[in-house]
């Protein structure tokens with residue numbers, strides 16, 4: 001009997017257009033918005049982000065990430081029997097980006113749905129997929145984080161538009177006799193909806209309210225540092241492990257100061273922190289699988305390593321997944 005789910009392949013994709021802080025600052029200056037490479041690097045650790053070309057959607061980015069993940073797992077799309085896409089920037093109001101992605105992969109029939117937990121979306125999606133694999137509903141799942149956050153940025157608001165980027169990451173999660181995913185811990189508290197949101201909604205053929213990202217950066221910062229430590233500790237306790245068992249910490253890539261603060265609270269050596277925020281910016285639900293894939297392909301994270309994934313974001317939502325790769 002299969003008791004576990006395990007990641008058998010990772011993949012990611014960044015749209016080709018890389019925008020450095022200096023290039024962004026120059027573009028923003030044209031709108032009368034003042035920022036600098038120095039400010040962005042010092043406060044966030046971000047040096048560049050990628051922006052998708054006009055017309056490119058989350059499912060387009062997801063498709064490329066899935067192709068790479070399937071290739072790494074040695075699987076074909078025809079073997080996939082579950083697709084979960086974590087995104088806050090779906091192609092359409094409906095159907096789901098997962099259904100659109102399924103068609104682009106050239107397959108049909110298996111369940112496909114989106115998970116909306118903003119920057120915690122990937123750990124939510126991975127936890128749902130793990131449960132479905134362990135109960136026998138799926139044997140070979142694609143779990144994806146894909147975002148075109150550039151579409152919901154207010155480029156007149158320097159406190160937010162310098163932080164985010166576009167991209168996608170994916171894993172193939174398969175039924176296994178040996179443990180891959182060890183434990184997870186998910187949470188939400190809707191009382192904090194106002195500190196990070198895109199309040200616009202569609203009504204009667206119009207968008208009511210602003211369809212652009214709004215954030216209270218300092219409130220988010222404080223909450224994030226607290227809940228990321230709590231989620232990591234709760235997940236370790238569920239798995240019967242301690243901080244010393246963690247080989248790699250892959251937190252949501254939002255801000256280097258939040259990430260380093262979390263690693264410090266968990267008493268992890270700085271070398272155990274996987275960092276891609278400098279090159280990717282904050283890609284929301286895509287950030288964790290993008291960072292995981294970069295670390296795997298870069299030879300940092302290897303088969304057998306114990307990895308802590310951690311997400312935090314709008315909702316407020318947060319959570320962690322501990323796994324053996």
Ligand SMILES: CC(C)(COP(=O)(O)OP(=O)(O)OC[C@H]1O[C@@H](n2cnc3c(N)ncnc32)[C@H](O)[C@@H]1OP(=O)(O)O)[C@@H](O)C(=O)NCCC(=O)NCCS
Nearest residue numbers: 035036039043119158159162217218220221254255312313
């Ligand atoms: C957004 C964030 C980087 C701002 O950093 P901060 O140290 O809190 O900075 P503040 O908001 O206090 O702003 C400090 C000053 O910099 C200015 N500033 C803000 N954005 C700027 C920018 N892009 N360029 C230059 N100056 C900027 C502010 O206007 C403010 O100026 P003032 O002192 O004259 O009023 C930080 O709060 C943060 O990272 N928060 C968490 C965000 C996050 O991770 N969100 C995603 C979670 S999923």
